[in-house]
Amino acid sequence: MAAHFGRDIERSMEKLGGIIERLRAEGIDLLVLPDATLGGYIGSLSNPSPGERPPALDPDGPELRALCAMAGPMTVCVGYTERAVRGGDPVVYNAAACLSGDGILGRHRKVHQPARESLIYAAxxxxxxxxxxxxxxGMLIDYDKTFPESARTLALDGAEVIAALSAWPASVTDRAARMPNDRQARLFDLYDMARAAENQVVLASSNLTGITGTLRFLGQAKVVDPGGNIVAKTWSKGGLAVTDIDVAHEIARARTVLNHLRERRVGSYHPTVVQR
Structure with missing residues (x-):
């Protein structure tokens, strides 16, 4: 999904209630919401202000519990700012939760941090x-998908679907007049297709739209099949990239002749590469 979500969590929860109710009625099984759906993203990557930090939520708090109740039989991935304690000190993470009516199914804290994001979030x-x-x-957040090792680790852990939640802006140094021509728009699609194709998995990519502070978000939500083909996309506007895909069948078909995970030659790789 591509959509705008800001600081007002109550308003976002109301918006999500309507979206999830409609998609449940349409028989949607998996919904991947953007990074920072609950509380929004920071307003700058070059000079983020701690005073403008998104509101931090308890990972077991009422907001996620309410989303579990909304989701029912659906599986929903959602991004938010997580309040936590590390080494006795309070910290916040750029985080994601995957949930259903049964509760929290999985969690992820963003590992890779672009520009000066580390001034706001712990890694x-x-x-x-x-x-x-x-x-x-398996889940990735934003910049995580820039690094092949991230998705590969998830694929080696058996992930059939990678949910890539983003708050991915247009270029902040070389902004194009038209969004489709922006350098970051091209890279956003490239990373999605490459991570799906190299691991032969389905990738569901979400993103914010609109403007927060100095950042203009790209949208471009999509579903990519195990061959690296975009099978549904929203482009730069808000909306849903919806497809009906037999995940197990498409993965098996992609791996019939060439099986990238099985055919790795890990003994030839540099020792610093994770060898799972």
Whole structure:
């Protein structure tokens, strides 16, 4: 999904209630919402102000519990700012939760931090896949998908679907007059297609739209099949990229002749590469 979500969490929850109710009626099984859906994203990557930090939520608090109740049989991935304690000190993470009516199915804290995001958020330190009603899922947030090791770790952990939640802006140094021509718009699509194709998995990519502070978000939500083909996309406007896909069948078909995970030659790689 591509949509605008800001600081007003109550308003966002009302908006999500309507969206989820409609999609449940339409029989949607998996909904991937953007990063920072609850509380919005920071307003600058070059000079983020702690005073403008998004509101931080308890990972087991009322907002996520309410989303579980809304989701019912659906599986929903949502981004938010997580309040936590590390080493006795309070910190916040750029985080995501995957949930359903059964509760929290999996969590992820953004590992890779662009520009000066580390002035606001602490960094996560792991990538794990988890089981859901729609198959085994792994999550990435924003800049995580720039690094091949992130998605590869999830695929090696059995992820069939990678949910890539983003608050991905247009270029802040070389902004194009038209969004489709922006350098970051091209890279956003490129990373989505590459991560799906190299791991032969389905990738569901979400993003914010609109403007927060100095950042203009790209949209471009999409679903990419295990061959790296975009099978549904929203372009730069808000909306839903919807497709009906048999995940297990498409993965098996993609891996019939060339199986990238099985055919790795890990003994030839540099020792610093994770060899799972």
């Amino acid at each position: 996560g330190d792991r990538f794990d896949a988890f089981d859901t009603p729609v198959g085994r899922i």
